Amino acid sequence: MPFVEIEGKQVEVDEDGFMTDPAAWFEACAYYFAKGEGIEQLTDDHWKVINYLKEYYATNGIAPMIRKLCKETGIPLKEIYELFPSGPAKGACKLGGLPKPTGCV
Amino acid sequence: MSTETAKGLRQPKRANEKLFRTLGIEPVPDEKKVEEAIRHLDDFRNKLRSFVVTMENCVKCGLCADNCHTYLGTKDPNNIPAGRADLIRKAYKRYFTPQGKLFGPLVGAEELTLETLEKWYSYFYQCSECRRCSHTCPFGLDTAEITMVGRQILFWLGIGPQLHTATAGAILKTGNHMGLTKAGIIDTLEFLAEEIEEDRNGLKVEFPTDKPDSDILYIPSSADFMLNPNTLKGAGMFFKWVGANWTMSSRITEAGNFGYLMDQTRIQREMVTRLYEECTTLGIKKIVWGECGHGWRAAKMYVASYSDLPGVAKIPMTHIHDEVAALIESGQLDLDPTRNSQKITLHDPCNYVRACGLCDQMRVIMRAVTSDFVEMTPNRERNFCCGGGSGVLFDDPAMYEYRILASNKKAEQVRETEAEVLCAPCSICKAQLYPMVKEHKLPVEVVGLIDLVGHALVFPEE
Numbered sequence: 001m002p003f004v005e006i007e008g009k010q011v012e013v014d015e016d017g018f019m020t021d022p023a024a025w026f027e028a029c030a031y032y033f034a035k036g037e038g039i040e041q042l043t044d045d046h047w048k049v050i051n052y053l054k055e056y057y058a059t060n061g062i063a064p065m066i067r068k069l070c071k072e073t074g075i076p077l078k079e080i081y082e083l084f085p086s087g088p089a090k091g092a093c094k095l096g097g098l099p100k101p102t103g104c105v
Numbered sequence: 106m107s108t109e110t111a112k113g114l115r116q117p118k119r120a121n122e123k124l125f126r127t128l129g130i131e132p133v134p135d136e137k138k139v140e141e142a143i144r145h146l147d148d149f150r151n152k153l154r155s156f157v158v159t160m161e162n163c164v165k166c167g168l169c170a171d172n173c174h175t176y177l178g179t180k181d182p183n184n185i186p187a188g189r190a191d192l193i194r195k196a197y198k199r200y201f202t203p204q205g206k207l208f209g210p211l212v213g214a215e216e217l218t219l220e221t222l223e224k225w226y227s228y229f230y231q232c233s234e235c236r237r238c239s240h241t242c243p244f245g246l247d248t249a250e251i252t253m254v255g256r257q258i259l260f261w262l263g264i265g266p267q268l269h270t271a272t273a274g275a276i277l278k279t280g281n282h283m284g285l286t287k288a289g290i291i292d293t294l295e296f297l298a299e300e301i302e303e304d305r306n307g308l309k310v311e312f313p314t315d316k317p318d319s320d321i322l323y324i325p326s327s328a329d330f331m332l333n334p335n336t337l338k339g340a341g342m343f344f345k346w347v348g349a350n351w352t353m354s355s356r357i358t359e360a361g362n363f364g365y366l367m368d369q370t371r372i373q374r375e376m377v378t379r380l381y382e383e384c385t386t387l388g389i390k391k392i393v394w395g396e397c398g399h400g401w402r403a404a405k406m407y408v409a410s411y412s413d414l415p416g417v418a419k420i421p422m423t424h425i426h427d428e429v430a431a432l433i434e435s436g437q438l439d440l441d442p443t444r445n446s447q448k449i450t451l452h453d454p455c456n457y458v459r460a461c462g463l464c465d466q467m468r469v470i471m472r473a474v475t476s477d478f479v480e481m482t483p484n485r486e487r488n489f490c491c492g493g494g495s496g497v498l499f500d501d502p503a504m505y506e507y508r509i510l511a512s513n514k515k516a517e518q519v520r521e522t523e524a525e526v527l528c529a530p531c532s533i534c535k536a537q538l539y540p541m542v543k544e545h546k547l548p549v550e551v552v553g554l555i556d557l558v559g560h561a562l563v564f565p566e567e
Contacts, residue, residue: 016118060286060292062286062288063331064293065332065334067334089332101331102282102284103327103328104327104328104332104533105328105332
């Protein structure tokens, strides 16, 4: 598996550049992956989404249904796509250190 | 070697060796790959009649070319179904026919090389196994079977897309493609029950999970838990309306079977084994399948012959569309089609119409639950694939571009109907069409068929 260096730490990622161990995430990871996703700045709304994803994953071991993510953060899907151009399931999960969703997504 | 030979070929991002080892596969080193592939081809020709028939009988009439959405979109001769099968056929001739052994290239025979295996990886993952070419072939040759052989051999060599291989890993871990946990499943279903209560004037719908002594086991697509909430809701409302004693299972929350798409041995069998173990544990009397095209084919056509467990054939298995259509035809459902009044068209999932005989049932439902239904052309068993079939839902740039090209034909069909809603009752079709309607600037909303049933069902307590 490849590694990337974030603030002097070696972070393991999969073939798609997603972290392999969500527990190894630290704040600088979000800034690092944001660059790769073409996101210039992380706003409060970005963090609202990232934090909700992280909390949900910690409790349930999986990313939430997208409709639930929108409802709980109060951010409509269209705006989530503006925040994370590759979408909530891919871009947002990557920034939060969640694994890339598999199957029919 | 592979990076060098892969140059210029459109290929999905491949899984690494570590991932393959978790699936019980020790990747074959490059210097052994060709030899191993020939050995597997020899095995297939000895046990698989459909493979030999297709290898021996193609006359290159060319009829399949314009019937393949992949060729129409990419104009790459290796994407002509006959040309794609030739990537194996040339080696078949070289090693297994007397004329090929003697005269080589003069009779279309060719040595198998690592370069050719790279082409297999490129083109067998551009074929969506939709079988429109088989439907139009004058000899009835099933070219998708060749894609399946190619993908299976590649898998055994340790070559496969990250997407399919990681999904196979999730199957072994959780019994579903998304890697859903029981906690996640229950939380999502509670959320959907609350949504129905809010949207439908206090209507209470239960979504039982792992409930013992249930009559019906409903098998949803795991993607419904992330992307397709209305399909799950529609199923829940339907089972409530008919008063079924039903449940879902957290051990087999998956209507699809990616094993069928890359490893029709160990991975495909895992799902079948889990299914029947759950039927025994929960006392199931009937299995009802959710909206998933390839998965319904894998279930309807292969489950009985794949299971080692006794007595499994006694449990009847139907698709939820069969159930709904039968109750509509016998006048037992109270439906209000004006609730779905927008102009709507139906995309026929390839595996339903060309592999499972699930075709008229969808029309029975459409006519009962919508008020402005228009067919696209061609339709039914002549319909074109969405371009995502067999899970070619890759998002790396070259493959994403391919998905857009492969859905050109579908976009053209939908545009001609001038519909506002596109019903695509299969999880792969939905995952392909959600982004593709945007890429093709089609002003349509993509929905499932059971979504519309749930919306149209009239409950006395509402």
